[in-house]
Amino acid sequence: MLPREAGLHRSCCLIDRAALKHNMETLKKGLAPGAAIAAVVKSNAYGHGVKIAWRAFVEGGATWLCVDSLHEAQDLRDDGYDGNLFVMGHVPPAHAKAAVELDVRVMCYDRGQVDAFGAASSELSKPLRLIIKLETGTQRQGLKIGDALELVKYIQKFPYLVFEGTCTHFANIEDTTDHSFAYEQLRIFSEYNDILTANGFKPAIRTIANSAAGILWPNTHFELVRAGITCYGMWPSTECYVSAKLLGKDVDLRPALTWKTVVAQEKLLETGSVIGYGCTYQTTHPTRIVVLPVGYYDGYDRSVSNLAHVLIHGKRAPIRGRICMNMCMADVTDIPDVKMGDEVVLLGRQGDEVITAEQLAAWAGTINYELTTQIQSTVPRIAV
Template identity: 35%
Template sequence: MSNCWLDINTAVLRDNIQALQTAVSPATQIIFVVKSDAYGHGLVPMARVAWQAGVRWFGVAHIHEALALRAALPQADILIMGVIPADTAATAAQERFTPMVVNVAHGRALSAAARAEGHHLSAHLKIDTGMGRLGVGWEEAVETFRDLADEPGLAITGLASHFSTVEPEQPDTAMRQVDRFRQVCRTIESLHGKPLMKHISSSRAISFYADWDFDAIRPGICLYGYGATDPAMRFRTAPFLEWKCRVMQVKAVPAGYPVGYYGTHVTPAPTRMAILSAGYADGYHRALSNRGHVLIRGRRCRVIGRVSMNWISVDVGLDEPAEPGDEAVLIGRQGHAEIWAGELAKLCRTIPYEILVGIKQSAEPRYHDHPAPTTPSTAA
């Protein structure tokens, strides 16, 4: 009896994975990014569906996520894209995780800690080619690789980078990063005498640039159905996380009725309002006050007044049907109407990622497997 819940259609995830697999070369490894509880969709259920669809690599940020995934998928390859502390190196080696090494000191510390417990760790070197975040600067990457080459507890088996900006209209920044990455990879591989697993692209780069796939790609948001709707892109995907709550009260109100805290909406005419069982405590942004819409009985209804901690008020209109107990869709589809996280993100001046991971789940999501609807999605 939760006040709000998630309905997640795993058939759409399968379709999304298949669309991506069809677009990229079979030789390209797909590292499905399932960090942050699979962007709010549920780590283990999403990873299991992907594994069944043929995905073998998964990307997480932290070691606790890797451990949860390992328990569900004993054979999976798990890339830990964040920084693991040295005191977890032996566990990482034992569990066959592939962490990132971000500099010489980090690599040496991981090596020593793994070796001290009789383990040997395989890791990828994270190279900062212009993202300006984690990793060794691209100018020092070759030297770093050389310095770590003889570490007894560590082998660098891959080279990774991450884009800061991918804008097909202004590709210069991304091109500069790719050029640096190519150059560094070439030098390191000739030094090493063997190929390494190279990867740089996440969703936006994957969507536009086949040349940047290298040996592996790290898709996250596009497999959850966001951002891959432009016909110029290499593939299309659809969103499949629906977020729902219930109508708790419906009441007729006169013109001039102030709604909610500080009366920021005053009804211009008589109408009926519905009060819904979700609020900002559940992750429905307060910025959607007087701006957002929800779906009730297949109709878009405008949020009126301030979103409060546990309640949202919407205008259902004077003559339209709406009753306590009706399902209200905060994200998803009802009849022919749709509201996706991209719409909420725009109104909140944020990105769909933040909307999705910000949903606080007070109950287990409900997973189901229905053939995907054919209506084109408007997820942005």
């Protein structure tokens, strides 16, 4: 059975609020002096449900939240968050007025944006604080120092615009234990900030650190660490975990998400039966399977067809055949007495067994970030 709060849904995610708070407290303890921590709660809090997550992080000591878009910022304001809020993704000039009204920090890298932000802030007679994105090697948003300096000078023309800080993002810190590229990005970021300061534009906030840098290198913390994946109790990668161990860092992260469904039907198949679309699995002996009311529409990745396991009665049941849009099938031949309504864990712990996001991600050929983020936002998130 699913909890009552799941309503008419056939799967739900239980979110361990205490684990989220614990992770934030743990990360906060590792901060360099003078640094604050921002919890990255974009993409429905990496799939954990933003309404549950932001409160747990603020309770745990986060003094900033980061999102990708203004509509996510709007959701947080509507939900009662009135603290520091940084929109890291693209804010189109057409949305400038909303940015001022929502009182967010905006990532800025373009004159067209500055014109629109300047006009909107003057019209509303309200300040708008801008963080300039610096290009240090990721080749995503951002400006090299010459253009950044020009933009910061240009910002001064607008009475309500405030140049508050600088930001950049690591390209290659979690995919490797060779951190030479990341060190070079840090060097460039520091140099650019020095040049801005020497020209009379000292950034009040400098932010480069993500989760990996937050754990590995205090010298990247500056005024603000933007931590995402670690807030949710997951490591950015195995390489990052190994790097942390090599540096003697012992960080206790606790995963917070359990995704559950129920058995929809149980049936016995004869030897030689094929299962699901494309007949990709054929039984070699009498086989008992269950049908589960979850599919790729819900975010259960189709690429785990014939690969993943789910947990039933505390035991592993292999997925058989292809994941369908709204259903999938699992083999319970070795698990006695399974019946309709029994609880099934797709991700998380049941008894002594656990399916981690990393394991499911490996079956899907992707990373833990994508795995939890892709769970449909319509699947209820229930705080426990």
